[in-house]
Amino acid sequence: MFDHAKEALQYLLEPIGFMFYSSLYLPGTVLSLLSTGQFSTLLSPSAFKYAWFARFWAVFGPLTKQGPRETIAPLMKLAKGVVVEIGPGGGEWIDMYDKEKVTKIYGVEPNKDHHERLRKRVKELGLSDVYEIVPVGVEDLGTRWVQEGEVDSIVTVQCLCSVSNPKAMIKSLYGYLKPGGQWIVYEHVITHVGGLVAWYQWAIDFIWPHFLGGCSITRDSEKWLKETGTWSKVDLKQPDNESSYMVLPHVMGTLTK
Structure with a gap:
């Protein structure tokens, strides 16, 4: 009973911990921009948010893959042929690709x-x-890069939670995928547990995006992916090592066009 309560408390505090560590990189970001004369970035809320997140994620990003690495690695190795990876950041996951399977990888990173x-x-x-x-x-x-129906694999790892218009992006990407192509997914999603967990996640999401580069933890990306077009096979689930009452749950797996 005690262990169960301790685990539940850990899940509840997890997003608070993320935001706390992110806040530690705020002063350094300001000083760095001042010392390099990037005053326009300082005066732009959106540009500053991305600069702050990039500084934080340069250190914290590699650490985040230590836990889910064994879960994500088998998914990444499914990628083959022409691959479009959305939001690779600093390349935290790209060592997981099977070099023998991929012919070209387009890393879509506007930041x-x-x-x-x-x-x-x-x-x-x-x-x-x-x-x-x-x-x-x-x-x-x-x-310039790819045309509709040319992509063998799309990879989205913890990025659909951060884009400004996820439904439109999902619909657009679906068009690039060729028949038989796979969409490989590992994403933050809204909790399907009601009560306190849902309320707490909703409350956290009011401030979470400001600390985590615009990420939202209440998006129903699984539903949007399933509904964006016709799939011959859908194999999505919550990772086996995650509790159903996590505040930061994920969905993982593949969708085949």
């Missing part, structure tokens, strides 16, 4: 504050001839 670390990571892993950073949003992906 340029992540690009230096991402380039370094790509070079370290010997993916320079395969991995291309796409410095625009999904809405501009077709202007």
